[in-house]
Amino acid sequence: MAMKTLPELLEQTRQCMKCGNCMGECPVYQETLEEPLVARGKLGLIESLGDGDIELNQRVGKILAQCLLCGTCAENCPNGVRADEIIRDARALLVDEKGLSLTKKAIFRLLETEHLLPMLVKGGEKFQNLFLKKLPDDSGLRLRFPLPYLDRRRFIPPLAKEFFLDRHSGWIRAEKEIMRVGLFVGCVGNYLFPRIGEAALRLFPSNGVSLYIPNDQACCGLPAYGSGDEATPQSLARRNIEAFPLEELDEIIAPCASCAAMLKLDYPRLFPESDPLAPKVRAFAAKVSDSSRFLWKLMEKVAPPAREGKKEGRILRVTYHDPCHLRRKLGVFQEPRNLLKAQEGIEYVEMAAAHRCCGQGGSFNIAHYDLSLAILDRKMKAIEDTAADVVATACSGCLLQLMDGVHQKGRKIDVRHLLEMVGQATLL
């Protein structure tokens, strides 16, 4: 059963006055200029389901799928309607009624099964040359043959030679321990970019933070949750909550903003008060923190940073892209900028509309690749206008999307996780 019923959703859609303010901000609407693609249209659609004008069918599903869940509509709604949440919950109704597509079912099953995903990914590492051809500059891969759901133009970063969790797990103790923190690595951090987690290893234990990295942590479940599947993320949540020894940890940090938002905000939604696990889920969620806010607070505590880092020698121009999950879900946007500005050798430059979604949107990017690229185009233009050497961000979805953008455009802009930029800018 989906966690929200149609009548419950209708109670929320009733708050929408149909003023149309969401059209002025929605990245998807601005590319398409068609009402079914904006929040107001989708809420109208859900109301029509309630009125019995239409029935829950695949065409409804298709319309509901055309949303990034970026939350920009909610941020700009004069009535505070959380259209992003309503749309996600409506997708769950559809999954209840019609089931998931076979492809999605297969993919989410992978996320859920304990050993299957790592095994497959490891296999994939050996075989990836069969399907993917290396780009000339050795920085990424492109599809050699068409695969269902994947566009051949797409840039796919190569799998890491060795996965993060294979190299690092368990306790990594700080010499002068001031706190103990769990590290949630996330799939992209584990399989594609171990360097993100390694930046955490470099930054935290040396500043008094002992890290605990559970080897049996799983995917956060967001890709399935966003598609309206609730069973998969519930089972993943159980595993992740089990994996972290809560009573021993002061906080749990996730470098990926999407994972952090999922663990902190959506896990409690997945377990209603009546669920026996609910208290534990809430205790877990309460300890979850985004890594940039955590790091900024830590720096203020351990070694108050300069507001402006020294600017000598080679200066790296760095801009920052706000992940939707960080800015709009977790309300974090100042700390990442503070961190970058405080670095030696970095000149921070703000891009136009840094808060605008990059167009990744989880499975949106796979199902609607052209639309996703069109939205990305505006982001790339804003990045290029800054003449930055590096664009930093803090979400794995954004990282992949921006890398794709840089490659599509053939630009020499480095895409990095924020943590990689801290404390070692001159090394890059």
Add this chain to the structure above:
Amino acid sequence: MDPAVVRKIQAIVGQDNVILDKERRVCYAYDATNLKFQPDLVVFPHSVEEIAQIVKLANEHRFPVIPRGAGTGFTGGTLPVEGGVVLVLTKMNRILKIDPENLLAIVEPGVVTYDLQQEVEKMGLFYPPDPASLKASTIGGNVAECAGGPRAVKYGTTKDYIIGLEVVLPTGEIVSTGVITVKGVVGYDLTKLLVGSEGTLGIITKIVLRLLPKPKAKRTMLAIFPTIDAAAVTVSQIISSKIIPTTLEFMDNATIRCVEDYLHLGLPVEAGALLIIEVDGAPECLAAEIDEIQRLCRAHQALEIKIANGQAEADELWKARRAVSAAVVKLNPTKINEDITVPRSKVPEILKRVEAIAKKYNLIIVNFGHAGDGNIHVNVLIDRRNKDEVERSRAAVEEIFRETLALGGTISGEHGVGITKAPYIGLELGDLGLEVMKRIKKAFDPNHIMNPGKIFPDELPQNVGTH
């Protein structure tokens, strides 16, 4: 809809530009009135020729054609009350020309108002009309409804900036009206007739806009008054001291309380009124104007005055006003947003009468809006599911309209008539006034296919009253 007609329309605009399935059509059944009427077909034309062909078909097969921009209107102008084809003009959104030498722009109707303003401002030019929906609304919709906005005090409304149009008439012919010059008096002013015609006299396909040089600077202040009278007298005094502010917005006590409850900005909840005043122009003149306005505010019992230093502080002052919409619906979910307008000097009197009406019908009514031009947003807050409350609100709105007219005002300053105000326009226009308008409509639209069921009370569909 007759499948043969659908095929003809598909042949004109291409299949991809026609929405047949009900799931997507329901997304075009409403506008900002939140009322719902299902269209039979939704079509995205890309050129004036396509529109002309569709309108000719409409005459041949007698189906209604309803032009639609962003659908942000407050009176139901784009609702397909008799079904038919909704022509969505959002994809005709090119800015064809910005001419700094002649201070004009030529645009297609689907251009978003805010986007046009951004583009002209890059060139040091200025398009003043600023309806609250400007980030979403289209210029075409603004022209069809003659949109206003806070800056109307100084700069007027949409009609003051439209000098020429290209229009597909309800008969399917394409006509150009007006001029591209500053002056022009040849024949009847069809341009002015079409501005604010709510899509009943034709479909606007091209617009010639007058632009101004962008004001060099702007100052913003906020003043709080113990009574609405004190604020109103201040407004009159500012105007009679020969200062025309860009914007003179007010919030009444009920609105202040709402916003304070919602945002906790530290507004005094006992205050009778709050004014937000903006002046723009040459920086050397603004300081003197701000000083004078401040003096006038103090002379009329202002409890508190804040003057913004820079844009960030100005945004801070606007926070209260911008939060009004969100704040008031916390009281009750449905907001009936009327836009009566009275002569400036009558603002305190109409507010007293509205207050009495609210008491009489036991309704929550909050008032805010454009004190500088007498345009008051009277917001009746109800729950649409409460039938009794809906009935009382209808009676209250009618009484408010009567009082407005008694004070020499108009029942709509900027929202238009559409269907929600149609039952009342006879009160303002009189029988003959209404009759003249009907004759005009008939002359333009003999087969009655262009946005039918709007403006004229006897055409209203059975199932609509106000809201």
